[in-house]
Amino acid sequence: MNGFPAPAALERLRGRTVVVKFGGSAMVDEELTRAFADDVVRLRRAGVRMVVVHGGGPQISAQLKRLGIGSHFAAGLRVTTPETMDVVRMVLSGKVQRRLVGLLNEHGPYAVGLTGEDAHTLVAERRYGEVGGEAVDIGLVGNITKVDTTFVRMLLDHGHIPVISPVARGESGEVYNINADTAAGAIAVALEAGTLVVLTDVAGLYAHWPESDRIVERLTAGDLDLLLPGLDGGMLPKMEACGNAVRAGVRTARVLDGRVAHALLTGLLHPGRGGTTVLPDTAPENGDTESPPPLRPTGTVPVS
Numbered sequence: 417m418n419g420f421p422a423p424a425a426l427e428r429l430r431g432r433t434v435v436v437k438f439g440g441s442a443m444v445d446e447e448l449t450r451a452f453a454d455d456v457v458r459l460r461r462a463g464v465r466m467v468v469v470h471g472g473g474p475q476i477s478a479q480l481k482r483l484g485i486g487s488h489f490a491a492g493l494r495v496t497t498p499e500t501m502d503v504v505r506m507v508l509s510g511k512v513q514r515r516l517v518g519l520l521n522e523h524g525p526y527a528v529g530l531t532g533e534d535a536h537t538l539v540a541e542r543r544y545g546e547v548g549g550e551a552v553d554i555g556l557v558g559n560i561t562k563v564d565t566t567f568v569r570m571l572l573d574h575g576h577i578p579v580i581s582p583v584a585r586g587e588s589g590e591v592y593n594i595n596a597d598t599a600a601g602a603i604a605v606a607l608e609a610g611t612l613v614v615l616t617d618v619a620g621l622y623a624h625w626p627e628s629d630r631i632v633e634r635l636t637a638g639d640l641d642l643l644l645p646g647l648d649g650g651m652l653p654k655m656e657a658c659g660n661a662v663r664a665g666v667r668t669a670r671v672l673d674g675r676v677a678h679a680l681l682t683g684l685l686h687p688g689r690g691g692t693t694v695l696p697d698t699a700p701e702n703g704d705t706e707s708p709p710p711l712r713p714t715g716t717v718p719v720s
Contacts, residue, residue: 429684430463432610433572437600437657439471440617442674443512451677452615453519456577458681460526465572468527468579469603471596472504472512479507491545492652496555496593504593505531508581517579528571531581533591535567538599540584540592558584558592560599563606601657605664612661613683614654615674620692621655634693637663658694669694 436456442448460466473494480487480503488495496504513529520527532538540558544551571578582599584592597614604612620631621643635643640659647655658669672683672691683691 426459426462426464426685429459431465433465433467433604433607434459434611434613434684435467435469435600435604435607435609436613436615436680437469437471437597437654438516438615438674439473439596440615440674442615442679443471444474448674448677449516450519452674452680453516453523455678455681457520457523457526459684460575460577466577467568467572467603467607467609468516468577469582469596469600470508470512470516470579471582472508475512476504476507479503479511490552490554491547492650493543493545493554493557493595494593496557498556501556501591501593505581505583505591508583513579513581520577520579526575527577527579529579529581530567532584532594532599536562536564536585537567537580538563538582538584538594538602540586540594542586542590542592556590556592558586558594560584560594560602561587563602565603565606568603568607595653597653597657601661601666601669604661604666604669608665609661610667611684612658612666612669613680614658614669614671615679616650616654616671617673617675618651619673619690620671621651632692633688634695636695636697638697640694655694662694662696667696 438452442452456466456468477487480500483503485499485503487500509531517527517529530537538560539562540560543554543557543559545554568578580603582594582596584594586592600614601612623630623632637659640655644652644655654671658671661669670683670691670693672679682689687693
C-alpha cells in the first residue's frame with residue numbers, strides 16, 4: 417500500500433461510517449479486487465468505520481451454468497427458485513465472501529464475514545417483479561423490511577470490517593435473495609452512515625445515454641427523482657439506493673467506476689473527481705461534511 421495519501425490526508429474521514437457496495441468488474445479482476453482491499457484497509461487504519469456489502473451475480477450465473485441449472489431474469493431481477501437460492505447462498509457466502517475476507521485479512525485481523533441472515537441483520541418479505549404493468553412471481557427475491565444493526569455495530573466498535581452477503585431472513589424463516597445495491601443502501605441508512613459508495617462498471621450516471629456520454633457529476637435527491645423513470649438495467653437499483661439513502665439521512669452517496677484501481681480511496685478523498693455524487697436536497701455548498709453524523713442507539717430499524 418505504498419504511494420497513497422499520508423494518514424493526515426485521511427483525517428477528515430476519521431470516525432465516519434462508510435458503507436461500500438462492492439461488485440461488478442472489481443469482483444472478477446484479481447488486480448482490482450486487491451486494490452479495493454488495500455483501500456478498505458487503509459481507510460480502516462485511518463479510523464474510518466468501514467462496512468462492505470458485496471454482490472456476486474457473475475459468479476452465481478457461472479455456478480448455475482456449471483450445475484446445469486437454468487437461470488433467467490424478469491423485471492431486471494434473477495428469478496430465484498429454492499434450487500437457485502441454494503446456489504446463491506453457497507456462492508455468496510462460501511466463495512465470494514471468503515475470497516474478499518481473506519484478502520482483507522492479509523493485512524491484519526480485520527474482516528468478519530456475515531450474511532443478512534446472521535443475527536437477523538436483514539429481514540425481508542417476498543418481492544414481486546413488474547412486467548408490462550403486471551406483478552409477476554420471481555421466487556425467493558425479497559424487499560428489506562427491517563435492519564438490525566446490533567451485531568454490525570459491535571463489530572465496528574471492536575475495530576472490525578463487516579463484510580455482508582445480501583441474503584435476508586423472512587418473518588417465517590424463509591431465505592431471500594436481495595439486490596446488493598438495495599441492501600447496501602438500507603444498511604447505510606440504519607447505521608446513519610456518513611457516506612454510501614456504490615462501485616459499478618460505468619464512469620457514473622450518464623446525463624443522456626446513449627446520445628451522450630456526459631456524466632452527471634453532482635445532483636440532489638430531488639434531481640435524481642426526475643431522472644429515475646428513464647433509467648433501466650443495473651443502474652436503476654444503484655441510483656434508487658443512493659437517492660433513498662440520502663433522503664433518509666446519509667450525508668452523501670457516490671457512484672464510482674469500479675474498473676479503475678483505487679477508485680474507492682480516490683473518490684472519498686477527492687469527491688469532485690470522477691463518478692456521480694448524490695446529495696440531500698438541503699445539502700451544504702461543499703457537497704460533503706467534515707465530521708461524522710451522530711449515531712442512533714443500537715437496535716432494529718424498520719424500512720419503509
